[in-house]
Amino acid sequence: MSIGLEHYLALSSILFCIGLYGALAKRNAVMILMSIEIMLNAVNIALVSFSRYIIPQVVVLTGQVFVIFIMVAAAAEVAVGLAIILAIYRQRETVDAGEIDLMKW
Amino acid sequence: MLDQVPYQAAWAIFLLPLFSFVIISFLLRPFFNHQPKLSGQVTMAAIGLSFLLSVWVLWSVITQGALSIPEVTWVVIGDTTIKLGLMVDPLAAVMLIIVTLVSLMIQIYSQAYMDKDPGYCRYFAFMSLFTGSMLGLVLADNLVQLYVFWELVGLCSYLLIGFWFYRPAAAAAAKKAFIVTRVGDFGFLVAILFLYSRTGTFDIATLHHLAVAGVLSGTALTWAAIGIFAGAVGKSAQFPLHTWLPDAMEGPTPVSALIHAATMVAAGVFLVARLFPLFAHSPQAMTTVAIIGGFTAIFAASMGLVMNDVKRVLAYSTISQLGYMMLGLGAFGLAPAIFHLFNHAFFKALLFLGAGSVSHTTGTFDMREMGGLGKAMPWTYATFLIASLSIAGIWPLSGFWSKDEILTSAWGEQRIMFYLAMITVFMTAFYMFRVLFLTFGGEYRGGQHAHLHESPKVMVVPMVVLSILAVGSGWLNITGRFGHFLGEGAIGGWEHIFTIFAHPLPWISLIVAILGILLAYMMYSTKRLSAQAIGQRFSPFYTLFSKKYWFDELYEQIFVVRILVDGLFRVLHLFDSRAVDGAVNGMAEGTIAAGSCIRKAQTGQLQLYGLAIIIGVIIITGSFLGIHFWGG
Numbered sequence: 001m002s003i004g005l006e007h008y009l010a011l012s013s014i015l016f017c018i019g020l021y022g023a024l025a026k027r028n029a030v031m032i033l034m035s036i037e038i039m040l041n042a043v044n045i046a047l048v049s050f051s052r053y054i055i056p057q058v059v060v061l062t063g064q065v066f067v068i069f070i071m072v073a074a075a076a077e078v079a080v081g082l083a084i085i086l087a088i089y090r091q092r093e094t095v096d097a098g099e100i101d102l103m104k105w
Numbered sequence: 106m107l108d109q110v111p112y113q114a115a116w117a118i119f120l121l122p123l124f125s126f127v128i129i130s131f132l133l134r135p136f137f138n139h140q141p142k143l144s145g146q147v148t149m150a151a152i153g154l155s156f157l158l159s160v161w162v163l164w165s166v167i168t169q170g171a172l173s174i175p176e177v178t179w180v181v182i183g184d185t186t187i188k189l190g191l192m193v194d195p196l197a198a199v200m201l202i203i204v205t206l207v208s209l210m211i212q213i214y215s216q217a218y219m220d221k222d223p224g225y226c227r228y229f230a231f232m233s234l235f236t237g238s239m240l241g242l243v244l245a246d247n248l249v250q251l252y253v254f255w256e257l258v259g260l261c262s263y264l265l266i267g268f269w270f271y272r273p274a275a276a277a278a279a280k281k282a283f284i285v286t287r288v289g290d291f292g293f294l295v296a297i298l299f300l301y302s303r304t305g306t307f308d309i310a311t312l313h314h315l316a317v318a319g320v321l322s323g324t325a326l327t328w329a330a331i332g333i334f335a336g337a338v339g340k341s342a343q344f345p346l347h348t349w350l351p352d353a354m355e356g357p358t359p360v361s362a363l364i365h366a367a368t369m370v371a372a373g374v375f376l377v378a379r380l381f382p383l384f385a386h387s388p389q390a391m392t393t394v395a396i397i398g399g400f401t402a403i404f405a406a407s408m409g410l411v412m413n414d415v416k417r418v419l420a421y422s423t424i425s426q427l428g429y430m431m432l433g434l435g436a437f438g439l440a441p442a443i444f445h446l447f448n449h450a451f452f453k454a455l456l457f458l459g460a461g462s463v464s465h466t467t468g469t470f471d472m473r474e475m476g477g478l479g480k481a482m483p484w485t486y487a488t489f490l491i492a493s494l495s496i497a498g499i500w501p502l503s504g505f506w507s508k509d510e511i512l513t514s515a516w517g518e519q520r521i522m523f524y525l526a527m528i529t530v531f532m533t534a535f536y537m538f539r540v541l542f543l544t545f546g547g548e549y550r551g552g553q554h555a556h557l558h559e560s561p562k563v564m565v566v567p568m569v570v571l572s573i574l575a576v577g578s579g580w581l582n583i584t585g586r587f588g589h590f591l592g593e594g595a596i597g598g599w600e601h602i603f604t605i606f607a608h609p610l611p612w613i614s615l616i617v618a619i620l621g622i623l624l625a626y627m628m629y630s631t632k633r634l635s636a637q638a639i640g641q642r643f644s645p646f647y648t649l650f651s652k653k654y655w656f657d658e659l660y661e662q663i664f665v666v667r668i669l670v671d672g673l674f675r676v677l678h679l680f681d682s683r684a685v686d687g688a689v690n691g692m693a694e695g696t697i698a699a700g701s702c703i704r705k706a707q708t709g710q711l712q713l714y715g716l717a718i719i720i721g722v723i724i725i726t727g728s729f730l731g732i733h734f735w736g737g
Contacts, residue, residue: 020719023712023715024712024715024716024719025712032712097710097711097712098710098712100709100711101708101709101710102709103707103709104707104708104709104710105704105705105707105708105709
C-alpha cells in the first residue's frame with residue numbers, strides 16, 4: 001500500500017480535530033494556545049500535501065511558501081498570545097479560560 | 106390714454122402696501138428706529154399711491170369695463186394648476202376705493218393718535234400688511250388666492266387687536282378674534298375643497314358660469330354656499346360667531362376703525378358678494394343668509410342699546426349694520442348691500458375716529474365719565490353728529506340711501522326680516538344718539554381738573570374728509586348708477602330695481618329713525634324720561650342685553666369648558682398619553698425586552714463562542730456538500 005494524498009489528508013484531519021477539541025475543551029489558556037498551534041500545523045500538512053499531489057509536475061511551491069508564512073504568523077501569534085496570558089495571570093492569578101469572562105453581559 | 110389702465114397698476118395696488126410692510130419691518134425698524142415717523146410716512150405714501158391707482162382703475166373700469174389681466178402660474182401639483190391672477194371687475198374696483206381711501210384716512214389720523222407709542226413702527230408695519238392683504242383679497246380671482254389673503258387678514262387683525270399684547274385683555278381678545286373666525290374659516294375651506302372636487306376649478310369666474318349655467322346646482326350648491334357663508338359669518342361677526350368683535354375693541358382705536366370699516370369685517374360681505382351667483386341659484390342658501398343677517402341686525406342692535414363703552418356701542422352697531430348687508434344680499438340685493446358697505450365704511454370709520462379723538466382728550470371710553478365735550482371739541486362733535494345722523498338713516502345723508510335700498514329689497518323678498526330690520530332702524534337711531542348725548546351733551550362728568558381740548562389737525566382733517574364722504578356718498582346711487590355699475594340685472598338671476606322714490610317705505614323708516622332719536626333726546630338730553638326708571642321697568646331685558654345674552658358665558662362655560670376641555674380634549678389627551686405615547690414607549694420596552702433575552706448568549710466564555718463558530722462552519726459546509734451531492 002503506497003502512501004497517497006488521502007493519508008496525508010486523514011492525518012491532517014485527525015490533527016485538526018485533536019487541536020479543535022483541545023481549543024474548545026481545555027481550561028488552561030496555555031493548552032488552548034498549544035491546541036491552536038496543532039490546528040495550524042494540521043492545515044500546514046494539508047497545504048503541503050495538496051501542493052505536492054495536485055500539481056506535481058510544475059515546480060511552483062505555492063503550498064510550501066504558504067506554510068512558511070503560516071509558521072511565521074504562528075510564531076508571532078504564540079509570542080503575543082503567551083504575553084497576553086502572562087499579563088492576565090499577573091492580573092488575575094489564573095489562566096483558567098472559564099474564569100476569564102470580562103465580556104459577560 | 107388715461108382711460109385704459111395698464112394691468113401692472115392693479116398688481117401695484119396690493120403689492121405697494123405689502124412692500125411698505127417689508128420696508129418697515131426689515132429696513133426701518135432695525136436701522137432707523139430713532140426716526141419712527143418715517144414708518145408712518147412710508148405707509149401713507151404706499152397707501153396713498155394705492156389709492157390713486159385705485160381711482161385710476163375705477164375710472165378705467167367705468168369707461169372700459171372689467172380689466173383683463175394675464176395670469177401667472179403659481180403652483181402645479183399633478184394635473185392641478187393654481188394660477189395667481191387678479192379680477193378687476195366693478196365690485197373689486199369699488200372695494201379698492203373703499204379700502205384704500207378709508208385706510209389712508211386712518212393712517213393719517215394714526216400719525217397723531219399713535220404718537221409716542223413705543224410700538225409706532227410695528228403698528229404701521231401691521232397696518233400696511235393689513236391693508237395689503239385686504240386689497241389682495243379683493244383682487245383675487247381664484248379661491249385659493251382669496252383664501253390665502255383671507256387668512257392674512259385674520260392674522261393681521263390678530264396682531265393689531267393684540268397690539269398692546271402686554272395687557273392681558275388685549276392678548277385674550279386677539280386670541281378670541283383669531284379662534285372664533287377660524288371656526289367659520291373651516292367651513293369656508295371645506296367649501297373650497299368641495300367646490301374643487303365637484304368642478305375641478307378654483308377660478309371664481311368659472312364657478313360663476315357653472316352656477317349660472319346650472320351645472321352646479323341643488324344640494325351640492327347649497328352646501329357649498331353655506332360653507333362659504335360660514336366663513337363670511339366668522340369674518341363679518343354675524344350671529345352666532347359675533348362674540349369676537351366687541352372684544353376686539355382692545356386694539357388701538359384706529360385699528361378698530363380699519364377693522365370695522367374697510368378690512369376685516371367687510372371681507373365677509375365681500376366674499377358673499379364675490380360668489381353671489383353661487384348663492385343666488387340656491388334659494389335655501391339665500392334664505393339662510395337673509396335670516397342670519399336680519400337676525401344679527403336686531404340682535405346686535407339690542408345689545409348696543411345698553412353698553413356704556415363708546416367703542417362697544419360702535420362695535421355692536423357694526424355687527425348690526427353688517428347684518429343689514431347680509432340681509433340685503435340674502436334678499437337678492439347685491440348692489441344695495443355693497444352700496445351700504447361703501448357708505449358704512451365712511452361713517453363707521455368716522456365714528457371710530459371720533460371716539461378715538463374723544464378718548465385722546467378724556468383718556469377713557471366710558472360714556473359715564475364724559476359729557477359736555479361738544480363745546481371743547483367742536484370739530485369732533487360736528488363730524489360725529491354727521492356720522493350718527495348718517496348711520497341712523499336720516500335724509501339726505503348716505504346711510505339713508507343705502508339702508509333703505511336694503512329695506513326695500515327685504516320688503517320684496519323676506520317680509521319677516523323686513524319687520525325686524527325696521528325695529529333695528531329704531532334701535533340704531535336710539536343708541537347712536539344716546540352715545541351722542543352722553544358724550545357731547547350735558548356737563549362733563551369726568552373729574553374737575555381735566556384739560557379738554559380739540560384733537561390736533563392731523564386727526565381732525567381725516568375726520569372732516571370722511572364726514573364729507575358720509576354726507577355725499579349716498580348721492581352716488583340716486584339714479585341707480587351705482588347699481589348698474591355693479592352689474593345689477595345684467596348677469597340675470599337677481600333683478601332688483603331701485604324704488605327709493607316710488608315707494609313709501611323709505612319715508613316710514615325715516616320717521617321710525619326720527620322717533621328713535623327723539624326718545625334718546627328725551628332720555629339723555631332733556632331727562633324728561635328717566636333712563637333708570639325705564640331700565641328698571643324692563644329689567645329682564647336690560648340684564649339680557651347688558652349680559653350680551655350670555656353668549657360669552659355660553660361659549661366659555663358650555664362649549665369650551667364642557668365640550669372641548671372636558672370632552673374632546675380629554676379624549677384626545679387619553680389618545681395621546683395612551684396610544685401615541687404607548688406606541689413610542691412600547692417600542693422602547695419591546696427593544697429592551699428582546700435585548701435582555703438575547704444578551705444571555707453573551708457569556709464571555711471564549712470557548713463557547715468558538716464552539717458556535719465551529720457549529721456554524723459545519724452547518725454551512727454540510728449544507729453546501731448536501732446541495733452538491735444530492736441537491737443537484
